[in-house]
Amino acid sequence: QQQVKQSPQSLIVQKGGISIINCAYENTAFDYFPWYQQFPGKGPALLIAIRPDVSEKKEGRFTISFNKSAKQFSLHIMDSQPGDSATYFCAASDSINGGATNKLIFGTGTLLAVQP
Amino acid sequence: DVKVTQSSRYLVKRTGEKVFLECVQDMDHENMFWYRQDPGLGLRLIYFSYDVKMKEKGDIPEGYSVSREKKERFSLILESASTNQTSMYLCASNSYPNEQFFGPGTRLTVL
Numbered sequence: 001q002q003q004v005k006q007s008p009q010s011l012i013v014q015k016g017g018i019s020i021i022n023c024a025y026e027n028t029a030f031d032y033f034p035w036y037q038q039f040p041g042k043g044p045a046l047l048i049a050i051r052p053d054v055s056e057k058k059e060g061r062f063t064i065s066f067n068k069s070a071k072q073f074s075l076h077i078m079d080s081q082p083g084d085s086a087t088y089f090c091a092a093s094d095s096i097n098g099g100a101t102n103k104l105i106f107g108t109g110t111l112l113a114v115q116p
Numbered sequence: 117d118v119k120v121t122q123s124s125r126y127l128v129k130r131t132g133e134k135v136f137l138e139c140v141q142d143m144d145h146e147n148m149f150w151y152r153q154d155p156g157l158g159l160r161l162i163y164f165s166y167d168v169k170m171k172e173k174g175d176i177p178e179g180y181s182v183s184r185e186k187k188e189r190f191s192l193i194l195e196s197a198s199t200n201q202t203s204m205y206l207c208a209s210n211s212y213p214n215e216q217f218f219g220p221g222t223r224l225t226v227l
Contacts, residue, residue: 009156034215043120043206043218044159089158103149103174104216108158 002027004092006107013114019077021110023090026071030092034104035064035075038087047088048075080114087111119143120219122207128225135194137222139207146211148190150174150182153204153221165190197226 005024013019023033034049050057050064050073057064063076077084091104123138141148147166151159151174161174163182171182179201183191190209194201202225208216 006158036218041220043208043220045218046215049215103161103164106151106159108156 002105004090004105004107006090006110008110009108010111011113013077013080013112015080015082015114015116017080017114019075019080019084019112019114021075021088021090021112022072023074023092023107024070024072025092025105027092027094028071029094030105031095032093033064033066033073034091035062036089036091036106038089038109040086044087044089077112080112082114082116085112085114120207120209120217122205122219122222124222125220126223126225128227129194129197130227131198133194133197133226135197135224135226137192137194137205137207137224139190139192139209139219140188141190141207141209141217142188143209143211143217144187145209145217146187147209148184149208149210149216150180150190150192151206151208152176153206159206162192197224199226202226 035047036044037047038044048059048062061078066073088110090107093104120141129135149164150162153159160176162180165171165184181193205222207219210216
């Protein structure tokens with residue numbers, strides 16, 4: 001019940017296309033859903049995050065869509081660029097039962113390649 | 117600029133050796149984390165610490181221990197390294213309820 005399932009494992013998109021990565025969870029106590037972006041040789045960095053009181057959050061070309069009833073959330077990258085090529089991780093945490101650390105449960109990652 | 121640094125980018129050790137991985141953060145964060153990253157498995161939490169000298173097991177603590185003697189420093193210890201501990205190790209820190217900041221990682225190879 002603590003898992004976050006992420007798909008696809010890898011994704012190839014043409015420049016200018018839309019990249020979509022999906023995540024699903026079981027634990028209804030999760031209340032914070034961030035996406036992290038990791039470039040080769042670097043640690044992951046926070047890209048965008050959402051809390052379940054909203055169904056969508058947009059920052060530039062990046063949008064999180066959140067479906068509370070289906071227990072799913074997704075990352076959409078509009079107008080994908082070669083510079084977006086990276087590994088993307090979804091994550092979730094439970095601020096009540098997770099204690100004062102914001103401990104995250106990560107998905108397995110998606111390797112995105114945007115072809116020029 | 118916030119910063120999490122890890123003592124080594126690459127490390128090669130022999131089976132049975134004791135291995136120390138060091139992590140330092142300069143953000144005065146209370147919480148620090150150690151993850152391992154393996155292809156297809158994502159990031160898995162090994163141990164975390166919410167205060168000096170305090171630690172809690174994560175999802176895969178077996179074969180590892182940690183030490184936090186100072187607020188800014190969190191060490192991961194492999195008491196007797198094994199080949200199945202070959203992996204990328206990532207350290208992170210945060211101040212609840214904010215985002216976790218990650219270091220660049222240490223790629224450990226155990227021969």
